Amino acid sequence: MPDLRPDPDALLASLKREERRARRGQLKVFFGMSPGVGKTYAMLRAAQQELREGVDLVVGIVETHGRAETEALLAGLPVIPRKEIAHRDIKLTEMDLEAILARRPRLVLVDEFAHTNAPGSRHPKRYQDVVELLDAGIDVFTTLNVQHLESRADAVRQITGVTVHETVPDSVFELADQIELVDLTPEALRERLAEGKVYLADRAAAAADAFFKDTNLTALRELALRFVAERVDKRLRELRGASPLKTIWRSGERLLVAVGPSPSSTQLVRWTRRMAAAQGAAWIAVSVESSRPVEGEAQRRLEKNLALARELGAEVVVTHDDDVAGALVRVALQQNATQIVVGKSRSPRWRDALRGGNLVDQLLRQSGPIDIYVVPAERAAEKPVAWLDWRPAEASPGREYGEVLAVLAGLTFASWFIVPFAGYLSVGLLYLLAVVALSLRVGRGPVLAAGVVSALTWNFLFIPPIFTFVIGKFEDGVMFGTYFIVALIAGQLTARIRAQERHERRREDRATALFRLTQALSAARTLDDAVFAALRQSDALFAAQSALLLGDGGAGLTPHFAGSFTLTEKERGVADWAWRNRRKAGRFTDTLPSAEGLYLPLVREDAAVGVLVVRVAPDAALSLAQRDLAESFATQLALVVEREQLRAAGEREKLLDESEKLHRALLDGVSHELKTPLAVLDAAVENLATADEATRSVLAGEIRTATRRLNRLVNNLLDQTRLESGALRPRLDWCDAHDLLNAALDGVRESLADHPFESALPADLPLFRADAALTEQVIANLLLNAALHTPAGTPIFLAAGVDLARSRIFFTVADRGPGLPAAMRERLFQKFQRGDAARAGGLGLGLSIIRGFVAAQGGEVVAGENPGGGAVFTVYLPFTPHGKVPTE
């Protein structure tokens, strides 16, 4: 049994961090992939919100770079003037740290976390200023790009070729209590760039074009997204506290092994595992998927190799790149790997030379500080990737070949008339033009076909002697040869560019899909919402049906209702296996591959919290990339499930607190509301005996009013209790709207006396099924509310109708009163919420009861603005027409 007790030191560190946090200010970082995504903007928006909530905040330093939108947001925020620092002959301005510390606000905005201060400032780096502010107990908002993170700077340089000098140590970034990811798609960013909305410092301007390439942006975005996701993961682990990491690596070494489909890869994996064990290091198995799909046997072998790696304890990463060496280095940098293990290449020397060196040479050139291990293969090495692969990466449709032939035929026909004036060499150039032009439109196969066909046609029809394939002159021979090669290169280039494009697109799609998912998950308010959103995205993304099973406290799996299909008994068995063994199973895997779906366990540290099932049609398949993405989905879902569990634990505490507060409110409210009419009754009755005739009738009126009020109050309390105890069982019955309105009006006639009342019920309003007593009360309460909350003399309207399209009937009560403040509308239907303009009286239960009664009947109630002033409440109830009524 491995020792899974928490490490006391780790626990202590975690406690200390908590303690420090208690005294420290809170740090919130607005984090983005590159300049121009709108971090400063997002920060200022957040600050405006804080300001509205009355937080004492100041702007320490914010660079608006003259952007109008940003400047508009800055307006109204108190700014601490910058300090001027004379450095040699120039005057520089920096944030005035001393002034802020003296002012001691709750919150300070500090733009550009990674900034380097002018010489002569208190600290050389701005993040050190921030640390001092935090130490002083001041909250800080700041902004940061992923490239300024020390651990990511190398990866960024790899991606963009730009060396970043201003970096922030990860340990400082770890101080952040909250990270807000500011995300923007590469297209949107480029658009902003084109519109001149992105500020670039002079020295950055030169590098900007290279930096803002779509490919770079996609990669940076992925980097940023992954970083934030990882960090969330880490925070969770800390939060969990009691459950320690399963393995603590002895050394800082991390090994990375490149895994391919060849059998020698299996040896490579085992070798790396031995090596890792010997060094006490963590290890990662990386498979680089190129744009050319791996199929059949090779695919199965690749998966087996990866499965083996996983089994032996490696973290498996699947990435996508045509440049294998580049991809390996990129992953190594991202994962902080210190050693890369590859197999020895057995491909012929001449081919390596043509490709700019074999994999090992390329790795050696790109890897920088990373060690490279080359392990000789014992048996046949992996089938080398052909340099010039004539097999089309993606079969071009016959249509493209047709297109090529049509163009060439047309051109040949036209050339027949041109050749007497222009000569056959010009015709050759025209053909070349056509081939190059075609390469922009059609795939590699058709382009190559165009090259061959046009060359032969040119030779046969135009190069003298014509109508033979013989070439008479030496120059013509050179011409023809050159032509042929140019056409081939054009074809090859096209193919590469397209593959690259496809690849970029796929990567971009993946990043976007992941982002959408994280966004949807963070927006979801409940676990059910999150699961629902994730499953629907999975359905759409994989053109599949998805389902989720959640573990119920160890005993078994329960399907979540949001799944788009139901599992059969047999499939449930597969899910169970995946859950118990914490390994994926089903189709596309080694375990139970005959199952209909792919089963991915939601693994959290030491247990699986559930299983995600993705089922595609039997004739469809999921590519490796899609499966990789599905696994990311599972990981994200696992995070959400765990977050929910942790939250639920915290919630219980809070709930106790809340309910205590609610009780107090109830007690205060009820005692006040009950005592007032009771006091009136008491006083009135006391005076009754001695009063004269006139006073007596006044007193009788008071008594009547007080008893009504008491009655209403008690009824409301009873109704609320009925609702909350779940004792409310609506008795559905066919109802006539006119009857209901009449009954409701009977109850509130006196209260409505001060208001002109108008009702517009269509004479042919059909019957609907509802609980008559509840609905009558709903209408009565709405009318009463309108009467109580609007000035005397203002009209009240009631209307009703049927919305056949959505199968519902509605009642609308509108008034011309002060209306509903937007801020109020959200909590309107909660218990004990009283209108701000409410007259004395009422516990604020009316609307809560209305909503409860309507919801109990399967309907909803909506509050809105009356055009022209006032409030509108609309009650929707389900509507189905009644069956036939026998006439006799």
Place this chain on the structure above:
Amino acid sequence: MTAGGANPEVLLIDDEVQIRRLLRLTLEAAGYRVREAENGALGLNEAAVARPDAVILDLSLPDLSGLDVLRRLREWSQLPVLILSVRGGEADKIAALDAGADDYLTKPFGGGELLARMRVLLRRAQPASELSVVRFADVEVDFAKRTVTKDGTDLHLTAKEYALLRLLLQHRGKVVTHRQLLRDLWGPTHEQDTHYLRVHMANLRKKLETTPDQPAFLKTESGIGYRFAAGD
């Protein structure tokens, strides 16, 4: 009426002494004689011994439920019973009405309303079927001839409409539950088909009432049934 003479006697079965005291005050002022019982068993005993003209029965009693008291009473007596109930107790009300109660009042209620109900209840003690002609507003219903006229002109009512009207008139002033109406008109298999009633009632109102949207006579008791409001 009993031999006691002109003043009818009412039995109050309610456990709340204050309610009993107040009801006694109201009823005696209107000329009734009043007996009281503070629980169901005593109430049944009183009813058997004193043979009152009507019973006012609270549905929530300490010993037996009001419904039980009513059922036992109905085993041997048809004397008029008025139920007292609270809001939200619709199901209890309907059960009581279906078990043979004649009418109900929802607490809290006014004295005037109570007396009006009592008048109807006691008048009802005379068999309504003996009436051959009923008039209300400008409508005349002749049970013998099975004709209905409004403002002197003949109204054509369908057989079901006529049956519905007759049933309500026979119990005029008193609530008749949906179940009773449906069972009488369409048979026990249609007890849930309240839409039959709604449709026929709407037609009947259009024919008889001056303002069918706000009927003066054919009143709806929300969730319970219908009542023909006695004009007199």
